[in-house]
Amino acid sequence: MRVPWLLPLFLPYVRGSLDACAEVTSTECSVDAPSIVFEGSLDVEDQCTSLCDAYSATPMGCTFAHWTSIGRKCRLYNEPLWAYLSHCELLGGPPDLVDCPVTHPEDSSCDGLRESECVYYGDVAEIIENADSWELCAAACRLNSYAAWTFRSEPKTEC
Numbered sequence: 001m002r003v004p005w006l007l008p009l010f011l012p013y014v015r016g017s018l019d020a021c022a023e024v025t026s027t028e029c030s031v032d033a034p035s036i037v038f039e040g041s042l043d044v045e046d047q048c049t050s051l052c053d054a055y056s057a058t059p060m061g062c063t064f065a066h067w068t069s070i071g072r073k074c075r076l077y078n079e080p081l082w083a084y085l086s087h088c089e090l091l092g093g094p095p096d097l098v099d100c101p102v103t104h105p106e107d108s109s110c111d112g113l114r115e116s117e118c119v120y121y122g123d124v125a126e127i128i129e130n131a132d133s134w135e136l137c138a139a140a141c142r143l144n145s146y147a148a149w150t151f152r153s154e155p156k157t158e159c
Contacts, residue, residue: 021100023148025118029088035079037062041072048074081105091134092120092150095141102134120150128159 037060042048048067051074055062061078077084082104091102125146131137134151137159141149152158 021097021102021105024093024097024100024102025091026085026088027090027092027118029084031075032077032079032084032087035077035084036075037078038074038076040074042067042074043072045069045074048076052076089154090150090152092118092148093134093138094148095138095146097138122147126159129156131157131159 037055038051042051045065045067048065052062052065055076055078062076063079064077064081064084066075066077066084067073085103085105093100093102126140126144128137128140131151134149137149137151140146140159149159
């Protein structure tokens with residue numbers, strides 16, 4: 001089974017879902033080269049996910065597809081999505097993510113559909129240094145009625 005990972009670059013829009021997970025972003029993710037089973041240029045994201053479907057039936061496998069609109073680059077990975085997300089340095093989202101598995105989406109779930117390599121707009125309301133987790137950032141956001149949060153894990157942790 002695979003988890004689609006369709007990521008137009010620099011498009012900070014929401015997929016229109018009422019589910020808060022649809023508004024989660026994962027940015028500054030390093031390429032996990034050992035887990036890439038295919039990398040190439042494809043015209044549309046549907047081609048990328050279809051190719052992942054085809055690869056998933058082979059011994060090489062495919063667990064998720066990563067497609068970017070700039071450069072039309074498709075990468076197929078054979079690793080759990082959570083493992084890929086552990087290489088992302090910047091996460092973001094709305095304050096109310098009660099049941100959203102931000103860093104550990106379930107395989108073959110829509111919780112893995114998210115935007116990536118986003119450019120965040122707006123004014124910074126507050127910076128919290130030495131934040132332990134994205135959950136702390138979301139809680140501070142809810143407490144202070146902020147619209148959204150970001151959590152940076154590297155080079156230092158902060159919201």
